[in-house]
Amino acid sequence: MPITLKELSQLAGVHPSTVARVLQNDPRQRVSEELRARIMTLAREHQYRPNSVARSLRTKRSAVLGTLIPDISNPFFGSVLRGMEDAAAARDYSIILANTDDLPAREANGLAMLRERQVDGLLLATARRNDPAIERLAAERMPFVLVNRHTSPITPNTVVPDDYAGACAAVGHLLGLGHRRIAHIAGSDEISTAYLRRQGYLDTLQSYGAPVDPALLVTGDFREQGGYDAMRALLDLNDPPTAVFAVNDLAALGALHALSDAGLRAPDDISMVGFNDMFHATYITPRLTTIQVPDRAMGAHAVERLLAMILDDVWPESPLLLPVTLVARETSGPPLARRGALRPRRHAGGSVAASASGGKTR
Amino acid sequence: MPITLKELSQLAGVHPSTVARVLQNDPRQRVSEELRARIMTLAREHQYRPNSVARSLRTKRSAVLGTLIPDISNPFFGSVLRGMEDAAAARDYSIILANTDDLPAREANGLAMLRERQVDGLLLATARRNDPAIERLAAERMPFVLVNRHTSPITPNTVVPDDYAGACAAVGHLLGLGHRRIAHIAGSDEISTAYLRRQGYLDTLQSYGAPVDPALLVTGDFREQGGYDAMRALLDLNDPPTAVFAVNDLAALGALHALSDAGLRAPDDISMVGFNDMFHATYITPRLTTIQVPDRAMGAHAVERLLAMILDDVWPESPLLLPVTLVARETSGPPLARRGALRPRRHAGGSVAASASGGKTR
DNA sequence: CTGAAAGCGCTTACAG
DNA sequence: CTGAAAGCGCTTACAG
Numbered sequence A, B: 001m002p003i004t005l006k007e008l009s010q011l012a013g014v015h016p017s018t019v020a021r022v023l024q025n026d027p028r029q030r031v032s033e034e035l036r037a038r039i040m041t042l043a044r045e046h047q048y049r050p051n052s053v054a055r056s057l058r059t060k061r062s063a064v065l066g067t068l069i070p071d072i073s074n075p076f077f078g079s080v081l082r083g084m085e086d087a088a089a090a091r092d093y094s095i096i097l098a099n100t101d102d103l104p105a106r107e108a109n110g111l112a113m114l115r116e117r118q119v120d121g122l123l124l125a126t127a128r129r130n131d132p133a134i135e136r137l138a139a140e141r142m143p144f145v146l147v148n149r150h151t152s153p154i155t156p157n158t159v160v161p162d163d164y165a166g167a168c169a170a171v172g173h174l175l176g177l178g179h180r181r182i183a184h185i186a187g188s189d190e191i192s193t194a195y196l197r198r199q200g201y202l203d204t205l206q207s208y209g210a211p212v213d214p215a216l217l218v219t220g221d222f223r224e225q226g227g228y229d230a231m232r233a234l235l236d237l238n239d240p241p242t243a244v245f246a247v248n249d250l251a252a253l254g255a256l257h258a259l260s261d262a263g264l265r266a267p268d269d270i271s272m273v274g275f276n277d278m279f280h281a282t283y284i285t286p287r288l289t290t291i292q293v294p295d296r297a298m299g300a301h302a303v304e305r306l307l308a309m310i311l312d313d314v315w316p317e318s319p320l321l322l323p324v325t326l327v328a329r330e331t332s333g334p335p336l337a338r339r340g341a342l343r344p345r346r347h348a349g350g351s352v353a354a355s356a357s358g359g360k361t362r
Numbered sequence C, D: 001c002t003g004a005a006a007g008c009g010c011t012t013a014c015a016g
Helices: A005-012 A016-023 A033-045 A052-059 A075-089 A104-116 A132-138 A163-176 A192-207 A224-235 A249-261 A295-312 B005-012 B016-023 B033-045 B052-059 B075-089 B104-116 B132-138 B163-176 B192-207 B224-235 B249-261 B295-312
Strands: A064-069 A094-099 A121-124 A144-147 A158-161 A182-186 A217-219 A243-246 A271-273 A290-292 A320-322 A325-328 B064-069 B094-099 B121-124 B144-147 B158-161 B182-186 B217-219 B243-246 B271-273 B290-292 B320-322 B325-328
Touching (some): A016 A033, A052 B052, A075 A094, A075 B094, A094 A104, A104 A132, A132 A144, A144 A295, A158 A163, A158 A192, A158 A295, A163 A182, A163 A192, A163 A271, A163 A290, A182 A192, A182 A224, A182 A249, A192 A217, A224 A243, A224 A249, A295 A320, B016 B033, B064 B075, B064 B104, B075 B295, B104 B132, B121 B295, B144 B295, B158 B192, B163 B271, B163 B290, B182 B192, B182 B249, B224 B249
Parallel strands (some): A158 A320, A182 A217, A182 A243, B064 B121, B144 B158, B182 B217, B182 B243
Antiparallel strands (some): A290 A325, B290 B325
């Protein structure tokens, strides 16, 4: 058992409150230097560490932030959380996490748990554009910040990427390469990121006077499977697109896989642009052209805003839109002249799982 | 402010202890059904939620687990954490996280923070084979479990992949394909995963009677850069390997990138096998042949062992070695007949970053 | 069947 | 300059 304040004060032969004042460096403390030094030495010798649970009960401050994240095994959210944790730790705050898998029921459970644990504030990466749970939260005392996704209309307590500008840059990039038949693999309209990226796609096409073919706007989801299925549908069109802008990198990877399974590849047959740069990695091949989101910085900014509310009672006046960057890598290039349907240029690859004992190859 | 037990008891017109007994479903409670129902209704109406900080102070149980992770932005650890969080939440435990970046100083800070917060147990994914901090921990009362990495000798409170068997499977796979000059990009010997994978590599070569060329054993690190540099060194050899087994997937990706920059590719020029299957993804190309580690399950098993210690005083008798699986995908194949040095078959690719406003392509 | 009281380990306003 | 006391919101052994 670690030593308590009371035990330490007995060792020092003074009252607990005196020890407390010394250890807290209370500015108004008027403790003799001699006593002070003796107490500090004792505390160090016995490795005294204040019990933060007791402190929290007394001060009604837990120094813990709660965060709701769709799925921490998604590397994008891993980076966001890393940014949060660094910023929090720098100010002696800790973070408790709950995964929601984007399920409202898990969201409600997570919120309830975080409240019970008396977190000082909330970082929510799970917002829907229409989110009753968050509206309820806004009516209460609990400070919170929305990260990555926001409600509609956008509120000041929000830190998000500039999704709209990113989508415009992505589509502008493809138009600049000479593409005209550009498809979009969209996500759910209920999520601000998907909504704004779709808007950026549509508006950019229109402002360039490029044709908007409704058949080229397909809804997938934020994951590989959705991107895969959406790409299959696009390939089945009579006149497939020459380029695709996907709502995020996972959808783009799924789409690339669908291409590959159809014996096609990027950028030779179809150009592909993602969103997030979730792997940060030029090392993953094909190196994906994508819109880079400052994921860590986003997490850090969110924590700083939240701590400003909690500690300094500074409430943000407007949302923070973080600038994003087009990173042109290998999956985008000029369209090849072609007429009619795409033709596979090689056979589809497969994958085989084998047990560690009896290793089959392929 | 949420309602307290005391306030609730006043509303019910009974003593707080009575309310407490009802809400805890105390088996020995002998409260009249009528009163019981009335209290439950009131609690629901006012959404009473016990303050877990107060409860913790009283019971000396926080229902929080602490975890030390090298870097949560690494997707492998993201999956492990996800497994931990799921298993913990199922038993009403929460998790507080600290990142260490494998720096002993951050490790010590993280441990101190987690103690102050009165966590009930620790999940450590940061162990070194020789780890004084962990030895000290073992002398104390705090329950803890080592995850993914273990100390030497291995201790019962450990949940790790079967690194040795995985390495044997990886090298056996390459030998089975016909390779004889097989290199290993190793990690630091101070970490059990790297140590055992290197041992597995050496032992498998020897047991097959294959030559062990010291020049083919190079030390990188667990990240892309280390793999990249190690691969460069291997390519500079007079007689480069025909296959490479990398200590983990990131090192393998770095190595693939070095290949690509040298105008070579896997598996045509050199076969590549990684470890972890950290992306779970067949969607990332080239689909990496790798050793699949049950990352989520590993996190979940670790939590279950830890909770068995904390709640049931059940201490493990032996470490848990989780079986791993060879997944043969696209980066490994038979060696091509070749004489002497490798020759580039195409030009190296580059990547260009451009701002969202003025998008350059390449 | 229910009440009264103590106490977890701190912090802090009040005395002196 | 230091002490004494109250109290944060619970749980639980003890009474009756």
